[in-house]
Amino acid sequence: MAHDTIFALSSGAPPAGIAVVRVSGPAAGDALCALAGGLPESRRAVARTLRDESGEELDRALMLWLPGPGTATGEDIAELHLHGGRAVVASVERALDALPGLRAAAPGEFTRRAFANGRIDLAEAEGLAELLEAETEFQRRSALALAGGALSKQAAAWRDAVLGLSAEVEAMLDFSDEEDAAELPSAFSVRVATLADDLRAWLDRPRAMMLREGYRIVLAGPPNAGKSTLFNALLESEAAITSPIAGTTRDVLERSVAMAGIPFTFVDTAGLRDSAIEDDAIEAIGIARAREQLDRADCVLWLGEEGQGPAGAWEIDAKADDAARQAKGKDAIRLSARTGLGMDVLRARLVSHARDAMPAPGEVALNDRQSSLLAEAATALAGTSGESDPLILAERLRLARSAFDRLLGRASTEDMLDALFGRFCIGK
The missing domain is CATH 3.30.1360.120 (Probable tRNA modification gtpase trme; domain 1)
Structure with missing residues (x-):
């Protein structure tokens, strides 16, 4: 107690x-x-x-x-x-x-x-939890910004702005029975719209989930295309079994690694083909899981026939040391995971691509709870557009303030607090 x-x-x-x-x-x-x-x-x-x-x-x-x-x-x-x-x-x-x-x-x-005891608010506590779990430089810097109160200060400023808007509506309600009742100033709707736009800009930022799980790279293609060999080369570890026998990889294999301070999750998948080997239920399941991974990918490295991969996939000419291969076009990344040819180029492109998709260094990345509450506040503010009834305006603004209060922990359930603080170690 x-x-x-x-x-x-x-x-x-x-x-x-x-x-x-x-x-x-x-x-x-x-x-x-x-x-x-x-x-x-x-x-x-x-x-x-x-x-x-x-x-x-x-x-x-x-x-x-x-x-x-x-x-x-x-x-x-x-x-x-x-x-x-x-x-x-x-x-x-x-x-x-x-x-x-x-x-x-x-x-x-x-x-x-x-x-x-009011020494930190809930957003800062979440930042501290993220800091304790940080494994990469990007995770550390984002967690420091959150633990340092970057989101808390911004949320408090948003709340104060909504409180000022609410005061104007309440003043109008106080004098609504008088003949010369006051009206909302013409700038009222502009201020609400500006605030809602600010919230939407924060909601458009990359989320904390990407920082936590890593930029997700899925290796895909037909059997025996060199996916597992490339997977091992990217990890610099013999994580996947490789063999010249087609169909060696039967399930999804995931590994996390940091490159240039950026978290990645690399995913090796079963070889894709239109039909599995007859009566091979295990291979069919592996292919189904591989297709599911394509939908979850932030980036797909396609090692199959050129143009046959999913939209937006990177074409990988994976056996550039084999003169007998059918080479891909000039836009493909030519490499040999076996000899190391082209691997530095691939890593550099992956780092650059992921860095652009990640939160900027030191920028707060919203978690699911925070983004849900900001979305709730933005929806409440958007509901004031074109509304003239002061009672409805007052209620919409109250809902926005309530979302900010819950974001900062001024109104929180015990179950949620138990889940959050249970992430900390003893002694913290």
Whole structure:
């Protein structure tokens, strides 16, 4: 519960050079007094000997006393910077657990307290979750922008603008019974339209899902076209079994990799042909799954006969080292995954293509929840177009404000909060 005092290891798993144990809550100061014999000067690191309730020495450590509310969680916080051995950390955690009013923290509980105490809003908490899960440079920079409040500041500005518009409508409603009742200014509809256009521009941005899952490249073509060999070459790993025997790949194989800081998901598929081998149900399933992957692809590398791939597919002349092959036209990318010929050209084109489709570096990428709420606000604002009834206008603007409130976490369900903070590790 929120009034409990919680503790957890907030650094990496031991063994390590230093282990940081964080304590947050009303009894954080009492915990320092119990283990170190008193409180140090606030916000100043001091070295103390830590002892358990029996007086046995646990460690010689640095300790910090950070009184609330100006802390990460908005509560009193104590930090113990220990020697990072497993036994040291375990002994300090046992000593803390033995103190009255203290308990081990649940996953994400420190961040949830920061949200509950107004230190961060929901969009910033989502950004922190994305930052902890970031594996590529693009993911890191987008998450930093979100965690740093870029979307929160913009949403607050949108909300303030809607609040101002609502005030004008409410003023008109207050005087609606008078003969010289006020009318909305001529610029009112222009301001609403400008705000709606701004929201639509944000909704047109690339989404966080692409950053999270990677730019999706599907390798497709008939059996024995060299898809798996190219797949392995792109990954620089023997992820797929290759063989001169046609039909070796029977199912979809996915692998994620980062190139130039950009996340990619490469997908190897079963060979496509009009009809599977007679009575081969497994191959038929593999072909069906391969066709499904074509619909999900951000880009298809087509290794089959020129012009026979899906619309927009890149033509790949995959066996450029084989003089006996039937070469593709001048627009095809010529390469040999076996010798490495042309692979650098393909990688460079993929990186350039994906970079253009990804959010700009440091730009916030909306997740599904955020984009849904912005779309809801944009729809509410669009509903004011041509509307003259002030009651309907007021309701449309209220719906837009409500969407912004939910975006920032001013109105959130417990189930949604549980799902979000459950993504965090213990100690965060």
